[in-house]
Amino acid sequence: QVQLVESGGGLVQAGGSLRLSCVASGSIVRNNVMGWYRQAPGKQRELVATLTSGGSSNYADSVKGRFTISRDNAKNTVALQMNSLKPEDTGVYYCNFRWALYDYWGQGTQVTVSS
Numbered sequence: 001q002v003q004l005v006e007s008g009g010g011l012v013q014a015g016g017s018l019r020l021s022c023v024a025s026g027s028i029v030r031n032n033v034m035g036w037y038r039q040a041p042g043k044q045r046e047l048v049a050t051l052t053s054g055g056s057s058n059y060a061d062s063v064k065g066r067f068t069i070s071r072d073n074a075k076n077t078v079a080l081q082m083n084s085l086k087p088e089d090t091g092v093y094y095c096n097f098r099w100a101l102y103d104y105w106g107q108g109t110q111v112t113v114s115s
Contacts, residue, residue, distance in 0.1 A: 002026040002104040004095045009109030016113070017083045022095030022106055024076040032099040034071055034078040038111070040091040048093065049080060062088075085113045 008020040020036065035050030035058075049059045049069040057069055066085075071078040078095065090113050095106035 002028065002097045002102075004097055004104055004106035006093070006095045006106045006109040009093060009111045011112045011114065012085055014085060014087055014113055014115050016085050017081070018085065018111060019082070020080040020093055020095075020109060020111075022078045024078075024095075024097050024104075028076050029099050030073075032097060034098075035096045036069065036078070036080045036093055037096055038089075038091040038093045039108075040088075043091075045094065050096070050098075051078065082111070085111075087113045087115045089113050 003025050004022055006022045010018060012018050031053055033050050033052050036048040037045050038048050039045040047060050048063055049067055051057045051069045051071050053073055066083050068081045092108040093111050094108045097104040
């Protein structure tokens with residue numbers, strides 16, 4: 001089992017920045033993927049960004065150039081720096097840990113961007 005705890009959400013004006021953090025604990029295996037997904041009201045959960053333990057990243061087109069994902073493998077943490085935020089970035093952001101067929105989710109943290 002892997003437990004994920006997110007922090008850093010909040011309310012920000014359009015154009016502002018927020019930084020999300022997630023700490024993983026439990027049965028952490030070395031080769032894994034950590035990332036962030038989000039879910040806006042009335043919409044499906046979608047990928048924001050992922051980062052493998054080897055350093056390969058993947059971003060949704062809508063956040064490229066504005067968001068940066070990073071991780072500390074020694075501390076089992078992943079962060080999402082979000083700049084130039086837009087109202088359409090509003091949603092609940094979920095931390096994700098994936099290894100083989102195992103998929104773990106955090107409880108989510110709310111991000112609200114006002115126009």
